[in-house]
Amino acid sequence: MSTPRFIIIKNFIEDKINAGEFTPGDRVPSENELCQQFSVSRMTARRALQSLNDEGLLIRTPGLGSFVAKHRPISTLLEVRNIADEVHERGNSYSAKIITMTEVEATSQQAAMLNVAAGAILYHSVIVHFEEEIPVQWEDRLVNPALAADYLLQDFNTITPNAYLSKVAPLTEASHKIEATLVDQTIASKLHIDTRSPCLQISRRTWSAAGIVSIATLIHPGDRYCLGGHWKI
């Protein structure tokens, strides 16, 4: 049994929603209809619908049926995302630039994040990400040279730093902090932007297999960089 049957049914419905065949408000097949269509028991068909209901894509009403929800759940907006993908999805040009690369001795905090001894030699690089030539993200990257010797030898003119990372090791940890602040002095002066620029989100990501920690600050956000959600009760 490769993929469970209830997952197949779930994907079947989810795909139709995403493709626009089922639009918000539409009724999707009932449990019994799915039973016949896929030759499964009601509990199996039910599980597919229930799962989509739990995820907020369907609204199920006793006596009526299951309907495509009119509002997408907020959680889908808060996934751990790659800024390059996000920019490309908007059809804009993306580029990144490494502006510094220095050797540092790990502070105790840094050491803990990368699981090395305090005082160990690490590389600290600053990467700025651009959307349409406008800086949108400032990223501090700490690299453990013992694990990531490869990383230091890469030519980031031919491969973006993020693309290399996602190829080499899986993301193992991520924390986001969504906070409104003004950009700090360092960032403002390096990027020649106003210290009045608000910044939105600070995220820390760890690729432990590659020995890399990234702390990113989303700067200069506008409508394109807001998070939101909508509930109807």
Added chain:
Amino acid sequence: MSTPRFIIIKNFIEDKINAGEFTPGDRVPSENELCQQFSVSRMTARRALQSLNDEGLLIRTPGLGSFVAKHRPISTLLEVRNIADEVHERGNSYSAKIITMTEVEATSQQAAMLNVAAGAILYHSVIVHFEEEIPVQWEDRLVNPALAADYLLQDFNTITPNAYLSKVAPLTEASHKIEATLVDQTIASKLHIDTRSPCLQISRRTWSAAGIVSIATLIHPGDRYCLGGHWKI
């Protein structure tokens, strides 16, 4: 059958987690143990555990058991919350002040939100919420006097505007937009704060039964007003 049995079991476990009896990493009772303890079938016990797993409170591993998750899911941080509750939870003093109350003719947008005809008479009030005497939220409230005559007669020195609302009608809709901007000129001048103050979150809430729409802006946010999440993969 008042409350479903699987809900009872689910609450039983959830309560123990919240009370600290089960701490992150702990193993919770297995499906079979719950069967005996609550005299239910395995499918019922399973459903309670599965539900907690889906919500991210438990991690279930085949062959091992169900364990309390080490990281809370981000969604729980984004609930529709009451600012008064939030301030009180921090042990700080909360107060609110109605600073204007004017009669307006509904624009087409406003009319649509409250389901009245464009041009209908509405009341527009501005409420500022304080934490420890510091303004933290600016709220524009639109009130349909046909439905909310009561509201206009309240003495908000003895009951806070929010407390009255939650007593009188259920919240029916809410949308949040999390965005980093600077406070606008109007707010800055009325509250005598710097136009450089960042603001974080804009939320719109609707109490349709009471004919009230509220648009709130969270101003002057600091560490206390950030949202965040943490994932471990």
Added chain:
DNA sequence: TGTATATGGTTGTATATACAACTAGAATTT
């Protein structure tokens, strides 16, 4: 001592069944 193997306990998937609660519309009655 080290390596297989067996075992008991756990979660995952799936079926068949039963009854309850709810809805809309049809059929019936008043």
Added chain:
DNA sequence: AAATTCTAGTTGTATATACAACCATATACA
């Protein structure tokens, strides 16, 4: 014509059962 009742279809809850997949430990064997 209007109100009531019935009915078919839907989701919700719950049980009993079966087998598969996985894990840690204990046991048997080499």
